Amino acid sequence: MMRLPHFVFRAPRSVTEAADLLARAEGDATLVAGGTDLLPNMKRRQQTPGTLVGLRRVGELRTIANGDGVSLGAGLTLTEVVREPRVRERYGALWQAASQIATPQLRNMGTLGGNLCLDTRCNYYDQNYEWRKAIDFCMKKDGDICWVATSSPRCLAVSSTDTAPALLALGADVTLVSANGTRRIPLGDLYRNDGIHYLTRRPAEILTAVHLPHADRWHSTYWKLRRRGAFDFPVLSVAAAVRVNGDGVVEDARIVLGAVASRPLETAAASAHLTGRPLSDDTIAETADLAARPARPMDNTDFSLVWRKRVTRQFVAYALRELRGDDMRDVRLRTSRMLL
């Protein structure tokens, strides 16, 4: 067994109390919600905070509110998100993304906020202390070099959250609360393309809620590439949302790629190309080409990077064909091992 290091555990009952604890800890405290990401990391000594501030008793993080669209508390478990009818009916991409995270047991523990803040992943980093010692560590923790590309000035660990690409495609905002105040930002502004500093969240801030705009005439979908039908983090994902008018012409579109960079990648050119066109085979092929172009998979996840780059087109096309109304259940079943 790998053992956790010693730490102090705090269990605040409100966001204010939690924010105060974070402010007072001056960087030595880490938030923990479900613990499915953090606790294994602590066992591997990737993170060794002196204090853990547990959020499970903070009831206000687990609310679902109607507003312009829907606001989801960051402390909702992924299972709760999956079971929420408003999510399933209006925000298909989020429902499909959350449904494919890890395993049922882990979804029962892991939270929406936790998945959005998921540590970036890399085959050189997600290893035991002893293993990392054998490679003399890497720049993300205890070392100086990025072994994925030894000349890289920055860490190339991969953004592996499933919900972020989906929520970006859905145009979500997030609320961050600290002892100094509250701010609401577009979800895209939460991320940076840097494997170490992958979040713009300040150390004393708590991600409290996710705000989804009105679904209106938007349709969305999420496709995930991974070796197996469960457990695995994405090694490529495509979230797509389109608003189509009565003539079948796309009025607005957002296509977001996951797991091809240190942040979810919004593909503006592809989204723009789709706008004003019907979802024809040609348009889908052209859009898929454009969307795949900025994908920069590296050799630090499962599957070879060349192949992951190669199939990005197909996965974008799968997503768009499904949004057009094609019956994609067979492809979905073969690649995801589940119908969504």
Next chain:
Amino acid sequence: MNIIGRPRRRVDGRAKVTGQTIFADDLMLPRTVHCKLLRSTLPHARIVRLDVSRAAAHPGVHLVLTGRDFPIPYGILPVSQDEHALAVDRVRFTGDPVAAVIARDELTAFEALDLVDVEYEPLRTFATPDESLAHDAPRIHEYGDRGNIHKLVSLAFGDVDAAFRAADRVFEDTFFYQGSTHLPIEQHAAVAARDPDGKLVLWSSTQTPHYVHRALAKALAMPAAHIRVIATPNGGGFGGKSDPFNHEIVVAKAALLLDRPVKICLTREEVFYCHRGRHPVLMKLRTGVTRDGAIVGMDVQTLLDGGAYGSYGVASTFYTGALQTVTYHIPAYRFQGCRVFTNKPPCGPKRGHGTPQTRFGQEIQLDKIAEALAIDPADLRLRIVEQPETLTANYLRVGTIGLEECIRRVTRAADWSARHRRLPYGRGVGLACSSYLSGAGLPIYWNDMPHSGVQLKLDRSGGVTAFCGATEIGQGSDDVLVACVAEVLGIDPLDVRAVTGDTDLTPVDLGSYSSRVTLMMGNAAIQAAERARDLLAEAASRKLGAPKARLVFADRRVFDTENPGVAMTFAEAVCAAEAAFGTIGTTGSYTPPRSAARFKGGGVGPSPAYSYSAAIVEAEVDPETGWIHVPRVWIAHDIGRALNPTLVRGQVEGSVYMALGEALMEEQTFRRLPARLSHALVHKFPSMLEYKSPTTLDMPEVFTELVEHPDPRGPFGAKEVGQGPLLPVMPAVANAVYDAIGVRIDEVPITPEKIVKALEAKAAGKPARYGPARFPDVPWPEALQVPPPWEGGDGTATNPARTPKAGQEVVRS
């Protein structure tokens, strides 16, 4: 028969599903202290300095051990005594244990590991067989056939070259089979303590308590009679718990020194370092055939990447060439095998031990041959299936063969002729066959004693206790033991208590490996039970006044067949027997028949009985992405007789599961960092998350057909099922992929990337395949010439066995 052949809930099922089975890690003895191992961070290095003083002084640390505490080497095979519990002066792979810290708890021991100061002098690292073949120095071990070659084998049975000259066609192919690990759910764990008499007790998650017993006696220089090894129920073994392990010897020594219980539970990462898994094997197969598909000769070359220690490697090497002749008639056969040392965790026996690799190549090659000769692949195999009751070219005595029926059953179930070559592009079916041993005919160390012993104690209550050294590793061996005894004595399986895998209490059984337990322990159990029944019948006959020959044991009763009213209960019969003869205890034992092979190396391959399997896999392949989906697998297995069909089906389905893992995703692979920056050579992903093995969602529908023609050598006719059904699945997947999209993937795992590359090669007009291009030059020794039986051979070689060259040391126990 009342019990044998009926699907039953296994006797240990209740404990397993209610969580009451006590695994090694569940043991908590008073005053237990905990052990952690410091493992090498370098793949190959000399230990220049090892200073444990800071660790020893750390609060809570009781003891620190190093290689100096373990001067005596050990190893599973007498010819490969090359391991030390902790490294002596040299580390040979990243993960090789260097020091052990025993502390009040695991966390303290873990912290103290960082306080052990080790200074290494890196040595040249050997990451691949090519490197080991190219450089003789430094030698990873000071023994072996030469340089970094551990073992070279060269055997010729008849004149293969002449057979090829006479053949209509000779097919030559190279294949690569990637290494994989066992991935048992339970990590290895062990607890050692002195008993109140001061003797040593080791509880361990091991498949082979008898061999661990021997290794402990040797490595600790203690009388074996003062050591007790108890095999706790294993949470899966698959061959990965068949060696004596470092951690077992370390905790034993520590418990003796501290006189308190010492426990270790390996992390998952450490289980990857223990390994002993599937050898990566590069192979070249040449097969000569006539126009109608008959094989006239076969020439097999294998190159095994052995990793850093010997383990079972010599046996594994022989196994890569042993069983080709058991499935199909091969009149002339040549086998050359080479195992090299590399600086990686040692390979050893994994389900199928050494045979799946070459079977993979052979069955794909047969698919190619069938296509070239325009013969249906199932039909081709039916033409060449070996005859029952045969002595093969390499002197394996084969008894019953149910392969023909396996092929017929599986092709019928899968509607083969309507599907093969007839499904639309992107969908296909593939067929492959195999065979496996029901127990190795020879023990690991030379002796002429039985391979399995069973002792029975009959109780006045009507209960029976069966003692046997066999180990319950999840396969159901306790259930087999109980069922055999209960069937003979006419009582309920739940009336029989199994006491197994305890060297103090149970007679020796060599262990749960080589698919030997059902056949060997089963025969021993039947013998012991028949001896007990004889005593009971004698006493009952006197008491009932009925002739002994007419007495029947059934439904917990003993009665006269011709007059069923003349009866007594089983318990009464036991009392009568005890009154007549004294305490009732009987024994049974089993020794396999003598092998017909009398040449050096003929010890690997003989078995009392061989099982057979045939599988058809359906595959769907997306030509754009190379993505593979396996929706269905049909498999037929020649089991002889299913003692408990529930367990048999479980083993078949489990084999299909493991096989698909090897066929499609599993890879024990390593990463070397840029040499100018680092000496590192590390396991790429020693974790269950990134070492990909299928989940339940990835499992296809499996249709299992059991072929039952009782084999006279098996208990109630039973043959093995634990390993054989794994073997045909991997080549059947490859053949299905070919049927689907017309490209050959001549290696495992078969991944989307490789399929895309093969399709690209095909589109570019190159050979439509992905796989190894060449087999390297190996300094093969002169082959041992053994004329096959039909050339008047008697199982001996006609030329002398090659002796090691001067200056080479041969390690013996």
